[in-house]
Amino acid sequence: MSNRNQTESVILGLLSVEGNQSGYDLRKTIQGSVGFFWGESFGQIYPTLKRMAGEGLIVATGGTGSDGEGGRQRQLYSLTEAGRARLTEWLAMPCRDDPPRDEFLLKLFFGGVVPPSISIEHVRAFREKNLRLLATLEELGRLGRERNGDHPQFAFWMLTLTAGVAQIRAGLEWSEAALAMLAELEKGGQPSE
Amino acid sequence: MSNRNQTESVILGLLSVEGNQSGYDLRKTIQGSVGFFWGESFGQIYPTLKRMAGEGLIVATGGTGSDGEGGRQRQLYSLTEAGRARLTEWLAMPCRDDPPRDEFLLKLFFGGVVPPSISIEHVRAFREKNLRLLATLEELGRLGRERNGDHPQFAFWMLTLTAGVAQIRAGLEWSEAALAMLAELEKGGQPSE
DNA sequence: ACACACATGTAATTGGTTACATGATTTC
DNA sequence: GAAATCATGTAACCAATTACATGTGTGT
Numbered sequence: 508m509s510n511r512n513q514t515e516s517v518i519l520g521l522l523s524v525e526g527n528q529s530g531y532d533l534r535k536t537i538q539g540s541v542g543f544f545w546g547e548s549f550g551q552i553y554p555t556l557k558r559m560a561g562e563g564l565i566v567a568t569g570g571t572g573s574d575g576e577g578g579r580q581r582q583l584y585s586l587t588e589a590g591r592a593r594l595t596e597w598l599a600m601p602c603r604d605d606p607p608r609d610e611f612l613l614k615l616f617f618g619g620v621v622p623p624s625i626s627i628e629h630v631r632a633f634r635e636k637n638l639r640l641l642a643t644l645e646e647l648g649r650l651g652r653e654r655n656g657d658h659p660q661f662a663f664w665m666l667t668l669t670a671g672v673a674q675i676r677a678g679l680e681w682s683e684a685a686l687a688m689l690a691e692l693e694k695g696g697q698p699s700e
Numbered sequence: 701m702s703n704r705n706q707t708e709s710v711i712l713g714l715l716s717v718e719g720n721q722s723g724y725d726l727r728k729t730i731q732g733s734v735g736f737f738w739g740e741s742f743g744q745i746y747p748t749l750k751r752m753a754g755e756g757l758i759v760a761t762g763g764t765g766s767d768g769e770g771g772r773q774r775q776l777y778s779l780t781e782a783g784r785a786r787l788t789e790w791l792a793m794p795c796r797d798d799p800p801r802d803e804f805l806l807k808l809f810f811g812g813v814v815p816p817s818i819s820i821e822h823v824r825a826f827r828e829k830n831l832r833l834l835a836t837l838e839e840l841g842r843l844g845r846e847r848n849g850d851h852p853q854f855a856f857w858m859l860t861l862t863a864g865v866a867q868i869r870a871g872l873e874w875s876e877a878a879l880a881m882l883a884e885l886e887k888g889g890q891p892s893e
Numbered sequence: 894a895c896a897c898a899c900a901t902g903t904a905a906t907t908g909g910t911t912a913c914a915t916g917a918t919t920t921c
Numbered sequence: 922g923a924a925a926t927c928a929t930g931t932a933a934c935c936a937a938t939t940a941c942a943t944g945t946g947t948g949t
Contacts, residue, residue, distance in 0.1 A: 511910095512936070513801065520810040531900050541809055546799025551937055553902055579945060580900060591813075598814045601825060602804045605910090606739025608706065611795045612860045616734055617713040619853030620784075621791045626856070632794060660812030662885060663819070667805045670874050677870030681863050692855060704938095705908070724928050744909060746930055773917065773928060798938095 514547055514555045519564065519586065519594040524660060526585035527568055530556055540664070543644060543671050556584060564590035623693040630689065634682040637675045644671050707740055707748045712757065712779065712787040717853060719778035720761055723749055733857070736837060736864050749777060757783035816886040823882065827875040830868045837864050 521536050522528060528536065530552045537547050559565045565584045586594075611633055618626035648668050655661055714729050715721060721729065723745045730740050752758045758777045779787075804826055811819035841861050848854055 544802040609737040612737045618856040663811040673870045673874040677866045681866040
């Protein structure tokens with residue numbers, strides 16, 4: 508009952524809002540919905556699907572390949588009752604907080620041992636990444652509203668979006684201040700080492 | 701030259717600002733400095749130290765135990781030139797962006813399949829965690845200024861702190877709005893499933 | 894004919910956590 | 922002398938990435 512396998516959770520969740528998806532579909536769905544805060548690789552998805560089917564959490568529903576209908580080889584899956592139960596069970600559990608690891612902040616923390624230009628470069632990259640992400644998120648919001656604005660779960664999707672946007676905006680504001688500070692430092696004097 | 705082992709990087713960094721630390725010390729130092737955005741476990745630290753010593757990135761410098769001086773068994777390490785070179789090399793590399801995974805946002809995303817009270821609970825927990833973290837960070841800033849305010853790298857440490865504070869504040873503001881929205885939803889009507 | 898996107902999977906590797914085992918030293 | 926803390930380590934396990942292998946259908 509430990510639920511350490513997070514891939515399982517995303518799959519359960521996505522299949523609960525729309526069944527009959529293949530591994531390939533799931534990956535695309537992930538990228539187009541939770542992609543900005545969640546990633547999955549095929550090497551994780553396919554084995555997990557098989558395992559889950561074996562455990563009765565999902566069922567293989569049609570798809571070409573097994574029956575000789577022709578067409579491209581696809582294996583679709585849908586949630587079972589057991590799967591849905593597992594999903595709600597997982598949702599009710601408190602979030603595990605795995606220790607965060609932010610390589611960007613780590614490099615910045617040790618920025619004093621190298622010339623400031625290096626940290627400046629990192630902050631710039633951070634800023635640009637956030638700018639790109641912000642654009643993506645806004646696009647995602649636009650698309651979502653247009654295509655699923657009337658979906659009963661839309662409000663929750665928007666909630667995650669606004670959370671992302673808030674984080675990004677904060678990051679952007681901070682990065683401006685950080686760049687100003689670093690520019691000052693670069694003018695002022697070299698670091699001790 | 702891929703530097704996938706991030707534990708190595710923290711160790712290099714920390715030993716560069718202060719040598720003669722044991723695995724135990726390093727853990728404490730981590731918690732008291734980069735702890736709010738970086739975690740390490742003993743099971744990772746000790747083997748990594750051994751490997752790094754074998755590769756010549758660090759050296760075992762004194763500590764009791766090997767020489768029969770008595771006192772508690774401790775193995776201290778310091779950076780070598782090779783270690784310092786590796787550190788600067790790592791610092792100059794662009795940050796790898798490993799796919800993020802935010803279980804909180806994931807649960808919120810699927811909040812529509814369970815009663816709103818569950819999502820409310822998650823957001824509350826998120827909010828409280830952020831409040832606690834904010835207090836920790838402010839304390840950390842106070843302590844740091846008081847003890848290391850004159851250290852040449854202090855400015856960089858503050859930079860990571862302010863980044864953390866900015867993120868947290870944004871999260872807190874968002875959580876208020878989210879709670880308001882969810883409360884509304886709870887009054888209004890049950891979710892579709 | 895060729896390239897590209899679709900589609901599924903396996904194998905190797907690793908980074909990391911957790912739990913366990915052990916013992917010394919200080920403190921009460 | 923018991924408990925807490927200091928201190929180091931090992932073993933088991935697992936989640937996940939990456940690279941590789943394979944084949945089909947579509948568009949040009």
